[in-house]
Amino acid sequence: MTDPAAGAPEAPTGAEWAAAVAAVRRLPADARVLLICHVNPDGDALGSMLGFGLGLRRLGVRQLQATFPGPPEVPEPFRWLPGLDLLVPQDAAYPDPDLVICFDAASESRLGDLVGRLGSAGASLVLDHHASNTRFGDINLVDPHAAATSVVAEGLLDRLGVPLDADIAACLYVALSTDTGSFRFEATTPAVHEMAARLLATGIRPGDISRRIFDTRPFGAVRLFGEAIGRARLEPGAAGGRGLVWTYATLDDLARHDQPPYVLEALIDSVRCTAEADVSCVVKQTPAGDWAVSLRSKGAVDVSRVAVALGGGGHRFAAGFTGRGSVDEVVDSIRAELDGALLAV
Numbered sequence: 001m002t003d004p005a006a007g008a009p010e011a012p013t014g015a016e017w018a019a020a021v022a023a024v025r026r027l028p029a030d031a032r033v034l035l036i037c038h039v040n041p042d043g044d045a046l047g048s049m050l051g052f053g054l055g056l057r058r059l060g061v062r063q064l065q066a067t068f069p070g071p072p073e074v075p076e077p078f079r080w081l082p083g084l085d086l087l088v089p090q091d092a093a094y095p096d097p098d099l100v101i102c103f104d105a106a107s108e109s110r111l112g113d114l115v116g117r118l119g120s121a122g123a124s125l126v127l128d129h130h131a132s133n134t135r136f137g138d139i140n141l142v143d144p145h146a147a148a149t150s151v152v153a154e155g156l157l158d159r160l161g162v163p164l165d166a167d168i169a170a171c172l173y174v175a176l177s178t179d180t181g182s183f184r185f186e187a188t189t190p191a192v193h194e195m196a197a198r199l200l201a202t203g204i205r206p207g208d209i210s211r212r213i214f215d216t217r218p219f220g221a222v223r224l225f226g227e228a229i230g231r232a233r234l235e236p237g238a239a240g241g242r243g244l245v246w247t248y249a250t251l252d253d254l255a256r257h258d259q260p261p262y263v264l265e266a267l268i269d270s271v272r273c274t275a276e277a278d279v280s281c282v283v284k285q286t287p288a289g290d291w292a293v294s295l296r297s298k299g300a301v302d303v304s305r306v307a308v309a310l311g312g313g314g315h316r317f318a319a320g321f322t323g324r325g326s327v328d329e330v331v332d333s334i335r336a337e338l339d340g341a342l343l344a345v
């Protein structure tokens with residue numbers, strides 16, 4: 001475990017990369033490998049996992065599964081991804097794989113019912129980019145400077161000698177463009193564009209990919225967004241006067257518009273554009289009855305501190321946690337943490 005007080009971990013060391021390469025290379029021909037990404041998988045979780053899985057397949061790994069905790073439904077925007085045939089429901093996943101590899105999960109709590117596979121596997125490897133990562137694997141490739149877990153995945157594929165093909169590239173591009181907000185966020189470094197160039201050079205079509213994952217949603221979701229945005233609240237005095245904007249969506253809202261929960265993932269993007277608020281928040285009721293809370297900041301607040309204080313995690317300007325109680329209680333708990341998470345700007 002890394003001591004959070006010790007500050008953000010650095011990029012993986014040469015020894016850590018070498019250990020990860022060795023863990024894959026020493027697999028016997030009949031090894032069973034299980035890939036796991038975080039609950040409610042987003043583009044980075046699915047894209048880095050499936051892209052790396054396709055690379056392992058090219059290396060000759062034959063007994064290979066990919067999974068994630070919870071219902072085995074892949075959100076509609078990702079249902080065209082190459083490598084979906086690797087996916088199995090969590091209950092069908094190897095109970096004692098020779099190697100388990102985790103993608104984009106900052107802590108074991110993000111692995112839900114699959115957390116036991118870490119103990120039953122021969123070895124565990126963690127690929128991630130959250131500064132809050134708890135280093136819960138035997139081998140940890142955690143790069144808090146990486147814009148997406150797919151950056152780490154590409155680095156390991158390269159060291160394993162796996163060339164990029166269009167299928168691997170499509171997965172890694174979805175991951176990279178998701179976590180950089182289509183190359184708009186601060187994490188969009190020259191290295192990110194260089195990686196995007198390598199991916200695009202395989203012939204993948206960025207226009208088609210972006211339209212599918214960012215610019216397409218059912219009409220029912222458009223109407224549902226209208227309702228949720230219509231009841232958004234602006235609190236200019238919150239966060240030391242930097243402002244908070246928040247809204248919520250319930251299971252009843254989803255049912256009325258006949259929509260699955262994943263459509264709410266994009267709602268935060270329509271709320272965080274509010275000029276008068278640094279911090280934005282969407283509180284989404286989950287099928288389990290609690291609330292998946294999304295937090296964003298434009299730079300004045302470290303929302304990962306808020307999220308960690310409330311049992312979650314994430315990045316400085318994009319974080320989340322699981323809320324309990326009423327919507328008002330959840331928002332009260334956030335308000336109470338905001339002042340303590342103000343950054344000196």
Ligand code: AMP
Nearest residue numbers: 294295312313314315318319320321322
């Ligand atoms: P989201 O708002 O769901 O897009 O998540 C934003 C960031 O917060 C992502 O990096 C997530 O990995 C992280 N995150 C969201 N929910 C949780 C949670 N319950 N526990 C830990 N990290 C979370």
Ligand code: MN
Nearest residue numbers: 042044045104
């Ligand atoms: Mn993620």
Ligand code: MN
Nearest residue numbers: 044104149179
């Ligand atoms: Mn990520």
